[in-house]
Amino acid sequence: DAGITQSPRHKVTETGTPVTLRCHQTENHRYMYWYRQDPGHGLRLIHYSYGVKDTDKGEVSDGYSVSRSKTEDFLLTLESATSSQTSVYFCAIRSSVRVGIYGYTFGSGTRLTVV
Amino acid sequence: KNEVEQSPQNLTAQEGEFITINCSYSVGISALHWLQQHPGGGIVSLFMLSSGKKKHGRLIATINIQEKHSSLHITASHPRDSAVYICAVRSNSGGGADGLTFGKGTHLIIQP
Numbered sequence: 001d002a003g004i005t006q007s008p009r010h011k012v013t014e015t016g017t018p019v020t021l022r023c024h025q026t027e028n029h030r031y032m033y034w035y036r037q038d039p040g041h042g043l044r045l046i047h048y049s050y051g052v053k054d055t056d057k058g059e060v061s062d063g064y065s066v067s068r069s070k071t072e073d074f075l076l077t078l079e080s081a082t083s084s085q086t087s088v089y090f091c092a093i094r095s096s097v098r099v100g101i102y103g104y105t106f107g108s109g110t111r112l113t114v115v
Numbered sequence: 116k117n118e119v120e121q122s123p124q125n126l127t128a129q130e131g132e133f134i135t136i137n138c139s140y141s142v143g144i145s146a147l148h149w150l151q152q153h154p155g156g157g158i159v160s161l162f163m164l165s166s167g168k169k170k171h172g173r174l175i176a177t178i179n180i181q182e183k184h185s186s187l188h189i190t191a192s193h194p195r196d197s198a199v200y201i202c203a204v205r206s207n208s209g210g211g212a213d214g215l216t217f218g219k220g221t222h223l224i225i226q227p
Contacts (some may be wrong), residue, residue: 001187018116031121033214040219041219042119042201042203042216042218042219042220043201043215043217044217045214048214049212052154058214090157094214097163100145100207101145101146101165101222102146102205103149103163104151104160104203104215105160106158106159106160107158108156108157109157109158111155
């Protein structure tokens with residue numbers, strides 16, 4: 001397995017507070033992703049990164065920001081947490097299998113509850 | 116917009132039964148992934164398909180590119196197969212996130 005860890009695994013926070021989730025990889029992959037998983041929805045892309053300091057928005061990026069100052073770390077920040085951001089957050093990395101074909105490895109998830 | 120539809124949404128079966136989960140998608144793809152998620156657990160990749168069929172143990176995945184359809188089969192199902200099975204595709208339109216579009220998952224319960 002590609003080394004990918006998320007922290008924390010669980011967090012409860014109050015509405016209006018900032019929260020940062022961390023995704024750490026050990027294999028120097030260029031592409032990293034943050035998804036959220038909610039009942040009744042498939043995983044939805046929040047933000048992704050294609051290199052150090054190179055990030056872009058996904059389909060549900062409002063209320064979230066990201067940073068990637070090192071290849072191995074991709075941080076997701078909720079600037080002011082709201083109850084609608086209660087979710088399970090997954091980080092993923094993309095690895096090349098062959099030209100144009102990619103594999104994806106997911107972290108174990110962070111369960112965030114905003115009260 | 117790429118849509119990924121899975122059926123059934125929920126499936127309960129008895130141990131030993133043959134299980135089929137279906138996935139259909141709406142755009143051209145470069146690859147389709149089948150993922151497994153146990154309750155409260157992380158997401159594990161089972162298969163990546165761009166054509167044909169793959170087999171791993173009791174799991175078989177097939178894809179028909181022309182019909183934009185894939186199936187995941189489980190033979191001799193066991194309670195430990197109880198999990199959510201997720202279909203995800205990567206569009207071949209290129210550009211953008213190059214990420215995946217996910218189905219909503221099929222919640223499978225295998226009863227002893």
